[in-house]
Amino acid sequence: MYGDDALQLVLESRRSALTSTLPKYSDPLIRQICLETRQLDSHIQSTTSSYTREELNSPENLGVVAGLTVHHLAARRNKRCLMAYLAGRVDGVKGMYWEAGGGVAHLLASDRGASSLDEGSSNNNNNGNNNSNSNGQAGPTTTTPHGDNTLDLRSRLSPHELDFLLSYNDLILSYKTPFLSTLDLSSSISSPPGELYVDVQVVKDCGVVWTEMGQVEFRKGSRYMVRRGDVERLIVQGFLVEV
Amino acid sequence: MPVICPPSSDLPAGTVTYLHAWSSIIRKVRANPQNSAGGVVILAAIDLDALLASHVLVNLFKQEDIPHSLIPIGGYSELETRKDQIFGSEDGRYPGNPDVHTLILLSLGSLLPLSSYFPIGTHTCDIHLIDAHRPYNLENIFGGAVNDGLGAGSRNGHLIDARNGHALSGDGDDVQDRLLGRIWIWGDGDEKKLENVKKSWEALEYEPESGSDSDSDASQSDTDLEDTDEDDEAEEDGAEDADEDRGDGEGSGGSNGKRRRNNGDDAGDQPGRRKKKRREEDPDRPKRLPRAIRNAHAERVQRYYQAGTSYGMSVVECCYILASELERGDNDLLWYAVLGLTHQYISSRIDRDTYDERHSLYLDEVARLNPPSPGRHGTSSGNGSPDDNAISPSEELRFVLFRHWNLYDAMFHSGYVAGRMGIWKEKGRKKLVGLLAKMGFSIQQSRQSYSHMDMDLKATLRDKLEEVAPEYGLVELHYPSFMRAFGYRCAPLSAADGVEGLNALLEAATGIRVEIEQDGGKGGGEWFGATKAWTVSGISGSNAFAYKEDKAEAEADGNDELSRHARIEQKRCEKNFWVSYDAMQDVKLLSRSLGLAKGLHQAIIRQGCSILDKNSMKTLRSFRFVTIREGPDLRLFSHASILTRLALWLIDATRDKVTRAAEARRKTPAHPIVLACLDEESDTFLIVGISGAPEFGDVRKNRFGLAFQSAAADSGAHARHDMFDTSIVEVRKDDLTGFVECLHLQTA
Numbered sequence A: 001m002y003g004d005d006a007l008q009l010v011l012e013s014r015r016s017a018l019t020s021t022l023p024k025y026s027d028p029l030i031r032q033i034c035l036e037t038r039q040l041d042s043h044i045q046s047t048t049s050s051y052t053r054e055e056l057n058s059p060e061n062l063g064v065v066a067g068l069t070v071h072h073l074a075a076r077r078n079k080r081c082l083m084a085y086l087a088g089r090v091d092g093v094k095g096m097y098w099e100a101g102g103g104v105a106h107l108l109a110s111d112r113g114a115s116s117l118d119e120g121s122s123n124n125n126n127n128g129n130n131n132s133n134s135n136g137q138a139g140p141t142t143t144t145p146h147g148d149n150t151l152d153l154r155s156r157l158s159p160h161e162l163d164f165l166l167s168y169n170d171l172i173l174s175y176k177t178p179f180l181s182t183l184d185l186s187s188s189i190s191s192p193p194g195e196l197y198v199d200v201q202v203v204k205d206c207g208v209v210w211t212e213m214g215q216v217e218f219r220k221g222s223r224y225m226v227r228r229g230d231v232e233r234l235i236v237q238g239f240l241v242e243v
Numbered sequence B: 001m002p003v004i005c006p007p008s009s010d011l012p013a014g015t016v017t018y019l020h021a022w023s024s025i026i027r028k029v030r031a032n033p034q035n036s037a038g039g040v041v042i043l044a045a046i047d048l049d050a051l052l053a054s055h056v057l058v059n060l061f062k063q064e065d066i067p068h069s070l071i072p073i074g075g076y077s078e079l080e081t082r083k084d085q086i087f088g089s090e091d092g093r094y095p096g097n098p099d100v101h102t103l104i105l106l107s108l109g110s111l112l113p114l115s116s117y118f119p120i121g122t123h124t125c126d127i128h129l130i131d132a133h134r135p136y137n138l139e140n141i142f143g144g145a146v147n148d149g150l151g152a153g154s155r156n157g158h159l160i161d162a163r164n165g166h167a168l169s170g171d172g173d174d175v176q177d178r179l180l181g182r183i184w185i186w187g188d189g190d191e192k193k194l195e196n197v198k199k200s201w202e203a204l205e206y207e208p209e210s211g212s213d214s215d216s217d218a219s220q221s222d223t224d225l226e227d228t229d230e231d232d233e234a235e236e237d238g239a240e241d242a243d244e245d246r247g248d249g250e251g252s253g254g255s256n257g258k259r260r261r262n263n264g265d266d267a268g269d270q271p272g273r274r275k276k277k278r279r280e281e282d283p284d285r286p287k288r289l290p291r292a293i294r295n296a297h298a299e300r301v302q303r304y305y306q307a308g309t310s311y312g313m314s315v316v317e318c319c320y321i322l323a324s325e326l327e328r329g330d331n332d333l334l335w336y337a338v339l340g341l342t343h344q345y346i347s348s349r350i351d352r353d354t355y356d357e358r359h360s361l362y363l364d365e366v367a368r369l370n371p372p373s374p375g376r377h378g379t380s381s382g383n384g385s386p387d388d389n390a391i392s393p394s395e396e397l398r399f400v401l402f403r404h405w406n407l408y409d410a411m412f413h414s415g416y417v418a419g420r421m422g423i424w425k426e427k428g429r430k431k432l433v434g435l436l437a438k439m440g441f442s443i444q445q446s447r448q449s450y451s452h453m454d455m456d457l458k459a460t461l462r463d464k465l466e467e468v469a470p471e472y473g474l475v476e477l478h479y480p481s482f483m484r485a486f487g488y489r490c491a492p493l494s495a496a497d498g499v500e501g502l503n504a505l506l507e508a509a510t511g512i513r514v515e516i517e518q519d520g521g522k523g524g525g526e527w528f529g530a531t532k533a534w535t536v537s538g539i540s541g542s543n544a545f546a547y548k549e550d551k552a553e554a555e556a557d558g559n560d561e562l563s564r565h566a567r568i569e570q571k572r573c574e575k576n577f578w579v580s581y582d583a584m585q586d587v588k589l590l591s592r593s594l595g596l597a598k599g600l601h602q603a604i605i606r607q608g609c610s611i612l613d614k615n616s617m618k619t620l621r622s623f624r625f626v627t628i629r630e631g632p633d634l635r636l637f638s639h640a641s642i643l644t645r646l647a648l649w650l651i652d653a654t655r656d657k658v659t660r661a662a663e664a665r666r667k668t669p670a671h672p673i674v675l676a677c678l679d680e681e682s683d684t685f686l687i688v689g690i691s692g693a694p695e696f697g698d699v700r701k702n703r704f705g706l707a708f709q710s711a712a713a714d715s716g717a718h719a720r721h722d723m724f725d726t727s728i729v730e731v732r733k734d735d736l737t738g739f740v741e742c743l744h745l746q747t748a
Helices: A004-018 A027-050 A053-057 A059-099 A104-109 A119-136 A159-179 A228-236 B018-031 B048-063 B076-087 B138-142 B190-205 B207-212 B214-226 B234-253 B262-269 B291-306 B315-325 B331-346 B352-369 B407-412 B415-421 B426-439 B443-447 B455-472 B495-508 B542-547 B551-556 B561-583 B587-613 B640-664 B704-715 B733-747
Strands: A197-202 A207-211 A214-218 A223-227 A240-242 B040-045 B068-073 B102-106 B126-130 B183-186 B391-397 B478-486 B490-494 B515-517 B531-533 B624-628 B673-679 B684-690 B728-732
Touching: A004 A027, A004 A059, A027 A059, A053 A059, A059 A104, A059 A159, A104 A159, A197 A228, A207 A228, A214 A223, A223 A228, A223 B048, A228 A240, B018 B102, B018 B126, B018 B183, B018 B315, B040 B048, B040 B076, B048 B068, B048 B102, B048 B315, B048 B331, B048 B495, B048 B561, B068 B076, B068 B561, B126 B315, B138 B183, B138 B190, B190 B291, B315 B331, B331 B352, B331 B391, B331 B478, B331 B495, B352 B391, B352 B478, B391 B455, B407 B415, B407 B426, B407 B443, B415 B426, B415 B640, B426 B443, B426 B455, B478 B495, B490 B495, B490 B587, B495 B561, B495 B587, B495 B640, B515 B587, B561 B587, B587 B624, B587 B640, B624 B640, B640 B673, B640 B684, B673 B733, B684 B704, B684 B733, B704 B728, B704 B733, B728 B733
Parallel strands: B040 B068, B040 B102, B102 B126, B126 B183, B624 B673
Antiparallel strands: A197 A223, A197 A240, A207 A214, A223 B068, B391 B478, B478 B490, B515 B531, B673 B684, B684 B728
16 A cells, blocks of 8 residues: 555654664665655656646546545655654754764764663663564564664664764854853753762763862762762763762 | 760760761861862671661761762672772782772771771871771771870870871871871770770780880779779689789889780781781880780780670761761651661660660650651551651561561561460461460451551550460560651651661562562452562662663673672672662652562571471580571572571570570570571572570670681681671582581580
């Protein structure tokens, strides 16, 4: 049926929004949809070319017009689905960018790009990815249950998305640089800091950290009370967890 | 190395107290703001006392906005690595962290010779020792402090710098620019009773010096004669002190001598971990003690160590005293301190008299912080206001978690009732039902969960028990304790409930499978008594991430089977520590943990009953010995704290029986018990020794610590003493027989 693939794409997008994950860019599915749309287009073209305008307006050819309309709507729907998918992806990328506090290099390199968003719902996440894999990628992919999570963000993005991310970063950087000394626009505002100090638990060893107030050695399995500003980045990047 | 005492109004002026130690910490932080971020490190042993205390301390630090880190420590090997990480290791594996300026040891390290164990000679780090374990390593409390606040002569707080014995006068104000670290021992005031031991120790350590001021010593020793020693061995003391007098006389004659401290060495080796010998000989006035006196001194020091391990004031109480002195004691902190005290009492670490004494102090504190308001009724009725977080005094029955269980089970699982009734036999169980029947509690009602029991029965429970229970030999059914209300978040918890819950979390929050009854399971009759495995799923959001299993990681860097096992165990303990740490603030989790506590109690009863049923307890001359090699809960009991609880239950349960049996045969009853449990994974036996007391509510010093050590040495058994509690040891499976034989000879 026309639009089935597009529906899958939308479902996938919806799933990733619900689980706040960013699965791999489903290139095959998108190509398939584009192909379908092109087929619809050629179909419409050939039909319209075989009739004149008057013929189409006449009441006996009402069926043909209806068919054309259906094809046209299907094509438009495909387009909208594709746009929605891409918009969802872009939103996701932006969200992750802000989540990571503007650290693009860190975001792209680590596989935490996805898992930092999904701590609360790791189960859903796995299911979602499984489904998306089996639905979306018809190819002989032998992905593990964690398939998408183990990939780093760079390989989960399409080249265009990557370009977008980098230029988005450039924009933000050029915007925030002039007043970076007084205010870091890219720091998180989801929960405004209530206190100067913060209690953190170390979940990943991150070695010695030099701060304004001297060095701290974060070792796994301990809790520290440190200045929020000093470790903001580490919390965002997932080395520390606020308690 | 000052031993500091709890502040109180009747101390002589200039005594160094907790407040001084605290202000020295603050000063260190404030003085070097540029390296304060990692400056304060708290090392907390993984036990309930340290858990509570760390909470109190962290609270205080937070109020002062002092950055700090809190590190749970499972055992000596862990401590060793942490030490290396802070001070740098010799093999250069860890560079060390020069920024650490204050190290606080909670509930660990009293047996370590701190001044040599931690390289404070080359590091500016102050070390604060807060530990309830006794005995101290004498070097810690007396070393380098000939003239400090404890000395009879100068009470105005002369402090001795640990590294070279320079006396620094004043009460600590002018020592800010000290370059090297110092050790503070947070005592509980009982150190003053050790005056005699101190003299002996000093005589052994600073031989020439003790002669140099022999005049004052001689006059002192007269008064010492009357002092009783710690061990109540008064007559021996007399003889000894007489020797000493003579010795001092001869000594001041001053024959030149270089005899080394052979006897001192013997004494010194006993606590196991003494390495450094300090000897500062004064070339001007050399002098030697005659052998007899040396021996007498050595013997006294020896006796101090050999008296066995016991417990002083709980660590959390130290911290609470500090907090309340700083005017920062609030209900939360007070509650932790109460929990600490209750824990010490119900795990038989302190006797009833001590408990009563401390309890009365807390009564005042509770009254001070919880003024009676007209709106509040009795908290037990549970109709307080939503924000009612008050602590109120109460009488606690010796039934396990009875407010959260049903009456029958609560009585059934209590060690006290078990001992008096012989609960492991059919007859005993009948007796228990009979008791309930006599009180007018139907079986149905007493199996009903307590909150759903008839109101009038609950109201009369205490009176009825007092009336009927003595017929069954249950005379000490309650003790004074406290209750805390938690608003509408949770039913009020008694201190004992809180301790049970936190303890259960600390022991088994993760890593062990424990079946717990589902709420209301029994209410629907036997058929519906469903159980499920315990999980800590209550932890929400980001915290869950921190608790994720990371076994793979432990496996990755562990090639050796035993060390891998140890590492997993250590990770588990660490995780449990944090879970219980969170539970202290999260009442939901705490109230959920009561289910886990019940599960543990059931396992303990199961195992205990089967031990008693099968008569698998061997009575040796001075102790009783049980090996657990099989059973459904074997894995549970391969954890030291749970095994200790089983041992305590067994002691409670069999106390009367043993006494009676011994009386019949006119022997001294053997109350101490040694439990060995097979740990299948590491192929070792975990051995716990507990010295029970002949009376309920009494406590004896635990002598198994030293006995285990020498037994391991004599039998050549592969033993691992990693726990901070010395009376716990791991022995390789094949070495158990030899170990126990040697232990038998040792203690006979």
